[in-house]
Amino acid sequence: MSSKTADPPLRSAAWRISLWATLAYACGTMMAFAGLHNFVARDLQRRNDAWLSGEAGTLADVAERTPKDALYGRVVSEVAELAEKEVPDRLLSGPTPDDAVFFLQTGAGGAMKLWVGAGNGRANWQAIQSAVITPGSPTDIDVKGFAIPYRVAAAATNDGSRIYLGLSERDQLRVLRHLRQRFLFLWLLLVLLGFGIVFATTRRMLSHVRKITQAASRIGHSDLTARVPTTNRNDEVSHLAHTLNHMLERIENAMHQLHTITDALAHDLRSPLTAIRGKLEMSLSTAHGGQAESIVSALEEVDRLTDFLNKSLDVAEAKADALRLIRSPVDLDEVLRIMINLYEPSLAEKNIRIALDSRGPLKIEADEGLIHRMLANLFDNELKHLPPGHSVRWKLESAGRSALLTLEDDGPGFDPEIAARLFERRVKGNASNGHGLGMAFVDAVARAHGGSATACNRQPAGARIVIALPVSAFPFAPSASR
Amino acid sequence: MxxxxxxxxxxxxxxxxxxxxxxxxxxxxxxxxxxxxxxxxxxxxxxxxxxxxxxxxxxxxxxxxxxxxxxxxxxxxxxxxxxxxxxxxxxxxxxxxxxxxxxxxxxxxxxxxxxxxxxSPAGSEATRLRVLDLELDLLRREASRGGELLQLTPQEFVLLEYLCRNAGRVVTRSMILDKVWGMRIQPDTNVVDVHIYRLRGKVDGKGQQPLIRTLRGVGYVLKDR
Structure with missing residues (x-):
């Protein structure tokens, strides 16, 4: 069984569950982060804007109050440089050119009057001119030569000049980029961890279900006294196991009841049959002539009655899925060859040819005695009903986890009236003198093994019976490919 | 006993x-x-x-x-x-x-x-079986009657060997099916009879005393006297 219980994780439903759960989890956290990111970005913007507006106002104030003498430019420039040092989110290290902040003052006429910042400020001034910047509401401008836009706040002085303070959004974007990178790293870690945890948990949960399935499949086919494993936890899986066990209990009782009835019936009928047969045999040893003839025919009747009784009970039990099997490895190829060897002379007497199409040994787990009796039924049928001069062909092949036995003849086929109900009890052709159990028995044996029997008429003529038998006793074991 | x-x-x-x-x-x-x-x-x-x-x-x-x-x-x-x-x-x-x-x-x-x-303690297994003038060589899988070799198929030899081992005793069709073909089945056709009939055609030639007897309703017996 060890090879059967081996459970390839790739086929587990745990994958699907974990994938979906992880996807939902990843999307959720991603959305939460997007919200957070948005909030942080806006907050940074707000802080920058507050700083820009404040500093621009201060600078405008300074510019207003400072006397317009030779020192004016230096004073304003120094104040502006000092302001640059207080830039929020400033990256202190690094030899980057100090282009993070610029200060620009225009005269009343609109000409550039004072510039503090990297370069000569012409590009910045052009960008400011093309944008409309009103005091009090900082605006983004794209400056030629700089990849990252500047945030610019304006302030007006009483003398008609304007103060522009620009702050590169580089630092703000850098902060956000770091935030994203860190989040992405953590997010990946969390998603992987989450996937791992969900996968491990579902697999553990499903392993209980798998054990239950295995046990149940084993129980259904062989041993009704066994029970599926239960756990002490009070969860759904444990409820499932308990419910299954409860159900098995009732099935076992019903089966036991059925077996008791069929056993009692068999016993009560077989005992008198044994006595009758024994007495007949004893009287046969001393009988002569016509008397012997009638005893012989009575003996034959007793044997037919016994066979009928056995088959009836087998069919009855099989219809209730209660036929008791004793499984062992059976090579269908070998069985068919022996059967053909046994029936060939009788068929040849009737001028019926028989052929076997098989690719060699094909072993299945089955009740050998029942398989023999089932095949004997089919051979008997052909022998009794196929008109002389026809041929019978057996084909044995393996199809997935099943062995397929196909019996074909080129005779008249099934009577259309009974073809549909062929596998029912008491259904037989008008010409048949059997008890109408043969095909029901064939179906019963196939079903008891977890297989099936089907029959149809061939075109242009002939009958075909296909019997599918599972190779292994537990076709629903989870490792079986389905 | x-x-x-x-x-x-x-x-x-x-x-x-x-x-x-x-x-x-x-x-x-x-x-x-x-x-x-x-x-x-x-x-x-x-x-x-x-x-x-x-x-x-x-x-x-x-x-x-x-x-x-x-x-x-x-x-x-x-x-x-x-x-x-x-x-x-x-x-x-x-x-x-x-x-x-x-x-x-x-x-x-x-x-x-x-x-x-x-x-009972097993005696050494015989390699030849002899019933009246019928002789079976179990090693060479050959049978002869009255010194004349019989043309038997392997299956017929196994059947004859089973009858010889039970010479003088009745064997039923079910016993033959069980021991010769290894099947416990109850065919409602005369499959075993046809095999016996064929075997008899080879063993009991013209002018010879018939060895294989049919006991109707019971089975067959190979006469040993």
Missing amino acids: RLLLVEDEIDIQHFLKTSLEEAGYQVDAAIDGQSAQRLAADHLYDILVVDLGLPDQDGIGLILRLRQMGVKAPVLILSARRSVDDRVRGLEQGGDDYLTKPFALAELLARLRNLLKRN
């Missing part, structure tokens, strides 16, 4: 006792487990025939108790039940045999003989 028969149905017990005595056994019959135990304590039996459904106790229980008492003789279990109990299978593995009711007398006798043979 002393035989203990444990069977509660009087009718069956009666005909079994008569038939077994006719076959040469000295038969003591018990109607239930109690009396069987008493008999087994007083006498030494070579073989036992025990029905599973006894009125006072389970047949298997009786067999196990007899074994505990030191009874070592092989047991042929008779049963009218449908299912073969696991414990019966255990006994089968232990060297006992099992027969389902109803059965042919010939089969009962054959199984008893087998059980007794199994329990």
Whole structure:
């Protein structure tokens, strides 16, 4: 069984569950982060804007109050440089050119009057001119030569000049980029961890279900006294196991009841049959002539009655899925060859040819005695009903986890009236003198093994019976490919 | 050969006792487990025939108790039940045999003989079988009658060998199917008869004394005298 219980994780439903759960989890956290990111970005913007507006106002104030003498430019420039040092989110290290902040003052006429910042400020001034910047509401401008836009706040002085303070959004974007990178790293870690945890948990949960399935499949086919494993936890899986066990209990009782009835019936009928047969045999040893003839025919009747009784009970039990099997490895190829060897002379007497199409040994787990009796039924049928001069062909092949036995003849086929109900009890052709159990028995044996029997008429003529038998006793074991 | 028969149905017990005595056994019959135990304590039996459904106790229980008492003789279990109990299978593995009711007398006798043979020290296996003027070479798988080689198929040889090993005794169709083809089936056609018919055509030639006899309703017998 060890090879059967081996459970390839790739086929587990745990994958699907974990994938979906992880996807939902990843999307959720991603959305939460997007919200957070948005909030942080806006907050940074707000802080920058507050700083820009404040500093621009201060600078405008300074510019207003400072006397317009030779020192004016230096004073304003120094104040502006000092302001640059207080830039929020400033990256202190690094030899980057100090282009993070610029200060620009225009005269009343609109000409550039004072510039503090990297370069000569012409590009910045052009960008400011093309944008409309009103005091009090900082605006983004794209400056030629700089990849990252500047945030610019304006302030007006009483003398008609304007103060522009620009702050590169580089630092703000850098902060956000770091935030994203860190989040992405953590997010990946969390998603992987989450996937791992969900996968491990579902697999553990499903392993209980798998054990239950295995046990149940084993129980259904062989041993009704066994029970599926239960756990002490009070969860759904444990409820499932308990419910299954409860159900098995009732099935076992019903089966036991059925077996008791069929056993009692068999016993009560077989005992008198044994006595009758024994007495007949004893009287046969001393009988002569016509008397012997009638005893012989009575003996034959007793044997037919016994066979009928056995088959009836087998069919009855099989219809209730209660036929008791004793499984062992059976090579269908070998069985068919022996059967053909046994029936060939009788068929040849009737001028019926028989052929076997098989690719060699094909072993299945089955009740050998029942398989023999089932095949004997089919051979008997052909022998009794196929008109002389026809041929019978057996084909044995393996199809997935099943062995397929196909019996074909080129005779008249099934009577259309009974073809549909062929596998029912008491259904037989008008010409048949059997008890109408043969095909029901064939179906019963196939079903008891977890297989099936089907029959149809061939075109242009002939009958075909296909019997599918599972190779292994537990076709629903989870490792079986389905 | 002393035989203990444990069977509660009087009718069956009666005909079994008569038939077994006719076959040469000295038969003591018990109607239930109690009396069987008493008999087994007083006498030494070579073989036992025990029905599973006894009125006072389970047949298997009786067999196990007899074994505990030191009874070592092989047991042929008779049963009218449908299912073969696991414990019966255990006994089968232990060297006992099992027969389902109803059965042919010939089969009962054959199984008893087998059980007794199994329990007696095995003689060296013969390589030749001889019945009247019929001779089988088991190593070369050849049969001859009156010195003349018979053209038999391998299957026919196995069938003839089985008949020869049971020469003088009746074998039923079920026994032939079981021993020659290895199948416990009950065909409602004459498959075995056709094989016998073919074999007879080869063994019993024109002008020769017919060896293979058909006993209608019972089976076949290979004459040994």
